[in-house]
Amino acid sequence: MGIPAWRGPGKQRTFLVGLFLVLFFSPSLSAQDDPELSFLPNPVGLNDRFTLSFEVDVPSASMVSIEEWDYPVGIRLYAGPNIRGIVKSREDGTSYPAVSVSYILLSNRTGRILFPRIPFAVGSESRRTGVGIQRVGSYRNSVLSLPLELEWEIPEGPFYEGQTIPAVLVMRNQEEILLPERVSVPASGGGLFEEAPELGEIRRRLYGDTVLYTVPVTGYLFTPTGAGRFFLNKASVTAEGISGTSDAVAVNVEALPGxxxxxxxxxxxxxxxxxxxxxxxxxxxxxxxxxxxxxxxxxxxxxxxxxxxxxxxxxxxxxxxxxxxxxxxxxxxxxxxxxxxxxxxxxxxxxxxxxxxxxxxxxxxxxxxxxxxxxxxSGGEISIQEETFSLSDLRYTPDEILAAQSTELFRLRYIYLAFVPGPMLLLLFRVRRRRILQYLVLLLAPLALFMLSASGELMDFDQVRGAEDLLMQRDYQAASVVYREMASEHPRNGRLLFNWALCLEGTGKRAEAVNTVIASARCAVPDQRVRSFWDSLTDSDQYIRQYQLPAYFPPAVSFILLLIFYNLFFLAAVLAMFFKRSYLLLVSLLFGTLSFAAAGLFGHAAYVRSTPVAVVASDVVSRRIPRDSAEAWLELPEGLTVKVTQQSGDFLLLSTAYGVEGWVGSGDILRSDDLFQDNKERE
CATH class of the missing domain: 2.60.40 (Immunoglobulin-like)
Structure with a gap:
């Protein structure tokens, strides 16, 4: 409220009062901090009215004037500014006059709205308020929540055809660091759109007294394949139950100079x-x-x-x-x-x-x-640069190859007799409870003797060693012949097949090498050396390989676990019936569950290893229809892995990783499930 005017004649008295007010309040005005912005309510619902106010410690409302200022995006004025006098209290209980400035505003967008410093004047002195944050949310099931503020960050243009443009999807103005739980980013058309999650970093800034974070969600590299106007599509993110959607961003791309x-x-x-x-x-x-x-x-x-x-x-x-x-x-x-x-x-x-x-x-x-x-x-002792393609460094040693021959017990037919003891134990218990031990010994003794006397096909160690010597000497052609002969006798030894693939690559037969590595990965879980060799074979800047080396639980391990848990299930069941203990019944159910889990892992490995794959044998041009006279369509490079989707006579319909389809002759591809026939035709 204002100070009442003194009554009485005389201009001298009025001058003295004004001089007193200026001398009394001027020191305090210069020492005052910037007024704080206050929002009521905060947070507020979308399109609901709220009050923005600040207070100035001056005795009269006539001393304060408001200058023009720009409202944040999405904020509009409903009423104000309202400037009025108020009375404030000090800590010691005394009161003093002040001025309150208030606005009534509305927001038509959600999020944390950042308000700038509002300019005002006290007399002839220009001042500004502090900054402030108003939180605007939306109601869901009568609960007010603030959505995530998502935005695409891209560098400033101009952009050009073929230029790789980094684009980072970020959550802005977060008062705490949230980790995304679900992210949906539709691919952008007009170019290549590859995910690059390593782009972006968490940034923080202080806005008033509040710390705000900008958190990257994921990054992409967008490479337009032509000139024009393209868009980064709307993306949606959910983090800790809070969702948000970004706006689409236009990317204007100019043509490259000729x-x-x-x-x-x-x-x-x-x-x-x-x-x-x-x-x-x-x-x-x-x-x-x-x-x-x-x-x-x-x-x-x-x-x-x-x-x-x-x-x-x-x-x-x-x-x-x-x-x-x-x-x-x-x-x-x-x-x-x-x-x-x-x-x-x-x-x-x-x-x-x-x-x-x-x-x-x-x-x-x-x-x-x-x-x-x-x-x-033509001759002479001239030093030359040695070949640096160290194929021999990737080889499996003879000991490793022989070890692989004996690990996959499930390929031996007699091993399945090991599933007999469990059910037989239960059967004998039901029929002959008192003499179960004697009957079980009579059953298992000949079974064990049979299994110990049976053995798989053994490999010739000297032959494996001789093939390795040829590989170390880089006589790839001779080594390939020896490895092929051994692989035809032991087609399930993945390490043997891998060494053969190294020799095929050394002789320049890229497609056969790719096909043989795929066959090797079907027989044994590919380790780091197999994957490194696979990357060197199939890396291409023009095509994405159709086939990825499989990742699965080793079937030999899952088979042994299945065998153990299966028999323990029956043993625990017999013990539960004999001793009539409930905890033994629970143990039996546990072993039964573990048996199903091991069987699932074994079945998954079998499914992955049986997935059909085809490899382009040599550079070939596919056609739009299955005819030799048809129009040429897409050139497929040697060694490209593809998917066969249909057959028409001697033509096969292939699908690349991009989903582009074309017809080629059946003789233009190799199949990993017909390994030796394909390689024999090309030797």
Whole structure:
């Protein structure tokens, strides 16, 4: 409330009163803190009215004036501002005059609404309030809750065709760190949309006295395959029972300059080329390595293709070491070429220029071409670079191969006689309770003698050792013949098949190697060396492999557990009936449950290992309809794993990992379930 005016004549008295007020209140005004914003109620329901207010410690409402300020997005004014005098109390119980400024507002969006500092003036002095947070929620079953505030974070454009754009889905303005329980992100059209959960980091900021967190949910790398306007679709997240949905975000993509069409590179890159040896002999191999490093669309650009000028390309292999980053893929791609010459002479290798577009400098950069010369002689002692494809380092030793031969007991027919003792024990107990032990011994003795006398097919250790020696000497062709002969006699030895696959790769038979590794993974749970070799065989920047090496519980272990739990179930049942103890009945039920679990693991392994897989035998062009004269459709590279969905005469309908279908001849694919027939036809 205001101070009442003094009555009485005289301008001198009025001047003295004004001078007294200014001198008395000026020191206190300069020392005051920024007024705090107050919200009532807080939180508030969507589209409900709430009051925003702050207080100023001045004696008269006429001393306070409000300046124009921008309301937060989603907030609109219902009434105000209302400026009035109030009386406040000090800690000692005395009171003093002050001024209250209030607004009545509404919010048409949910979330934590961040209010800025509100400008106002006291006399001629400009001041501002502190910041504030109003929480706006929605009612569900009469309970007010605040939804998650989700948002796509992408860097500032412009963006270009083929550019790898990082996009992070974040939860904003969280007062505590919540972990998402369920995330739904529809794939964006118009390009490649790959998940990169390592993108983003938790950020915190102080807004007034409140700590707000920005928590990344997941990240993606979006690589548009053309120019135009694309969208990151709406995503929904649930965390600790609270849900939220983001808005879709438009991504405007411009066309690349024509000079970059050859490589399609967008980012910043550099190229290193390994030096060639000083010389080589006819028929010997040398290695050329071309390495691209940098950041951008490293996973999708096309490296420069060298011209070997008469040299024979024995094999090429590409490896990569890159990761997702805020500028796309960061790291390197390396292509290794094994070359040899069939005649002596000087050979010039030409590596063409590599153009790419740098979006940060908005310019086209062209790395210069490279020319290398290799001198090849017909003889003489010339040191050459050794082959670095260490296939022999991945091999299984003879001891490991022989151990694998004896682990899968379930493949031996006589082992299933071990399921007889349990039911027979129960049967004898029901028929001959007093003489059960004698009958059981008479039954099990011949059964045990039979099982001990039976044995699986043994492998010739010397033959396995001889094949290993050929593999270590890199005589892959001879080693392949020996391993194939042994594998035809022991087709269920996964480690033996894997060594054969190494030899097939060493002889340049990529498709046969892929097919044999698949057969190996069906016979034994693939370990790290198998998976490493599989990655080197099937890594491709143009195709996603259809088949992933299976992960399953070792069937040999699950079979032994099933055998043990099965017999213990009957033994516990007999003991429960004999001693008439309830806890023994519970033990019997426990062993029965464990038997079913072991059987489930065994059945799952059998299902995974029997999944049909096909491999493209050599580069082939699929067709839209099953006819030789039909239009060419999609080129499938050698070694690509595909799914056979239909057959029409001698044609098969294949489906790639992208879901693209095409017809090829039945002779153009290999099947892991017909391993030896396929390899025999190609030897």
């Amino acid at each position: 000079d970059v069409a050859v490589s399609g590179g967008v980012g910043r890159f550099d190229i290193d080329v390994s030096p060639l040896p000083e010389g080589s002999r006819v028929g010997e191999t040398v290695q050329l390595t071309v390495r691209i490093t940098g950041e951008g669309n490293l996973a999708y650009l096309t490296p420069p293709e060298p011209d070997f000028a008469g040299l024979v390309l024995v094999r090429s292999e590409e490896t990569h070491d890159y990761r997702a980053s805020q500028r796309g893929y960061q790291g390197s791609r390396e292509t290794r070429y094994l070359l040899k010459a069939e005649e002596e002479g000087d050979y010039e290798i030409h590596i063409p220029a590599f153009p790419f577009f740098d979006p940060r400098d908005n310019r086209v950069v062209s790395l210069p071409e490279r020319r290398l010369t290799l001198q090849v002689l």
